[in-house]
Amino acid sequence: MALVDGLTKGLERIPGGSVILTSMDALADWSRGQSLWAMPMGTACCAMELIACSFSRFDFDRLGTFPRPDPRHTDVMILAGTITKKMQPAVKRLYEQMPDPKYVVAMGNCTITGGIFYYDSYSVVRGADEFLPVDVYIAGCPPRPEALQDGILRLRELIHTRSLAEGRTHERDLTLPGPDSPRAGTTDAARGRLVRTSESSGGEA
Amino acid sequence: MSDQTPAPVPVPADAGSSLEILREALCSVHPDLCPLFSVEFADGSLMVSRAQMHSTAAKLKELGFERFGMVTAVDFGDDFELVYRLHSSRFGVGMFLKTEVPRDEPAIETITDLWAASDWHEREVYDLMGIEFVGHPDLRRILLPDDWVGYPLRKDYHDDGVIPRPDYI
Numbered sequence: 001m002a003l004v005d006g007l008t009k010g011l012e013r014i015p016g017g018s019v020i021l022t023s024m025d026a027l028a029d030w031s032r033g034q035s036l037w038a039m040p041m042g043t044a045c046c047a048m049e050l051i052a053c054s055f056s057r058f059d060f061d062r063l064g065t066f067p068r069p070d071p072r073h074t075d076v077m078i079l080a081g082t083i084t085k086k087m088q089p090a091v092k093r094l095y096e097q098m099p100d101p102k103y104v105v106a107m108g109n110c111t112i113t114g115g116i117f118y119y120d121s122y123s124v125v126r127g128a129d130e131f132l133p134v135d136v137y138i139a140g141c142p143p144r145p146e147a148l149q150d151g152i153l154r155l156r157e158l159i160h161t162r163s164l165a166e167g168r169t170h171e172r173d174l175t176l177p178g179p180d181s182p183r184a185g186t187t188d189a190a191r192g193r194l195v196r197t198s199e200s201s202g203g204e205a
Numbered sequence: 206m207s208d209q210t211p212a213p214v215p216v217p218a219d220a221g222s223s224l225e226i227l228r229e230a231l232c233s234v235h236p237d238l239c240p241l242f243s244v245e246f247a248d249g250s251l252m253v254s255r256a257q258m259h260s261t262a263a264k265l266k267e268l269g270f271e272r273f274g275m276v277t278a279v280d281f282g283d284d285f286e287l288v289y290r291l292h293s294s295r296f297g298v299g300m301f302l303k304t305e306v307p308r309d310e311p312a313i314e315t316i317t318d319l320w321a322a323s324d325w326h327e328r329e330v331y332d333l334m335g336i337e338f339v340g341h342p343d344l345r346r347i348l349l350p351d352d353w354v355g356y357p358l359r360k361d362y363h364d365d366g367v368i369p370r371p372d373y374i
């Protein structure tokens with residue numbers, strides 16, 4: 001990484017260097033985003049959805065993501081579940097064992113704010129971002145596997161805006177999909193029903 | 206367990222009669238425990254003093270309560286009540302064994318020498334209720350971090366980090 005850091009710093013300074021840097025960024029971001037191996041940090045009930053996600057019905061692998069039990073093999077830590085004060089040092093330590101570049105997905109209300117344990121609890125950490133840099137938040141108690149997969153796609157978009165050079169970003173539109181965006185409606189149940197009924201009525205008639 | 210095989214007990218027809226068989230067996234072997242025996246939630250119940258606790262547990266184990274279920278504690282203000290759950294496959298019923306320890310001296314003899322399974326259960330009660338189990342081989346906190354201050358399940362526990370639940374929720 002030291003070589004890359006030095007190189008990117010130099011490239012930013014020399015005239016015309018940013019052209020090379022941009023192409024390098026495009027390659028690096030593409031390769032980083034395509035196979036985000038996950039560290040499944042399942043500490044409570046949200047882990048069930050995380051597990052369901054990686055099996056055949058939801059098939060996380062088609063996004064290039066699959067769980068590895070060793071933090072040294074992974075790129076993204078998926079925090080799924082309540083983090084207690086006793087668990088916090090262990091989570092932090094596992095995060096520190098992951099090689100750079102690394103990302104954190106906070107899955108479920110417990111990892112966002114403490115969730116149902118926000119009030120009257122002596123033992124729960126109120127949100128993973130109290131001690132880890134979280135990139136993507138997925139609300140829900142628990143979120144559906146589709147939501148987690150959408151979160152990974154959003155993380156991929158986020159990675160595509162980053163640069164090898166520190167502090168440099170690309171301009172990318174990270175707003176929610178509008179009605180005419182190609183991503184629109186892909187998780188809309190009503191649209192799914194419509195498609196299914198038109199397909200089945202066409203097939204049987 | 207004792208070396209002698211326990212005397213066979215009649216096969217009970219239902220829970221009520223198995224409790225009767227238990228009462229008879231208890232009263233014939235340990236007449237001193239007989240007046241303390243009552244029935245709670247369709248199981249046997251014994252309320253004993255703190256000094257009697259360990260010897261009573263040993264007697265019950267001898268009588269046929271070979272399985273330790275759990276131990277928990279209730280905060281009643283001036284006293285803590287300790288509730289031990291024992292099970293017997295011989296009688297086909299469970300038993301609540303209860304005792305009280307005063308708040309200013311919360312200590313009781315361990316039963317890990319009778320049932321090794323009570324080790325972690327006693328550590329949990331120590332961790333959350335602050336009751337000392339005298340003679341426990343390894344009395345440390347089990348659920349909370351080792352440097353925790355206080356015993357959170359006591360009614361008078363106070364922690365500045367806790368956000369009280371507002372009325373509208």
Ligand code: SF4
Nearest residue numbers: 045046081108109110
């Ligand atoms: S957010 Fe809900 S489902 Fe997820 S760990 Fe917390 S309580 Fe469990």
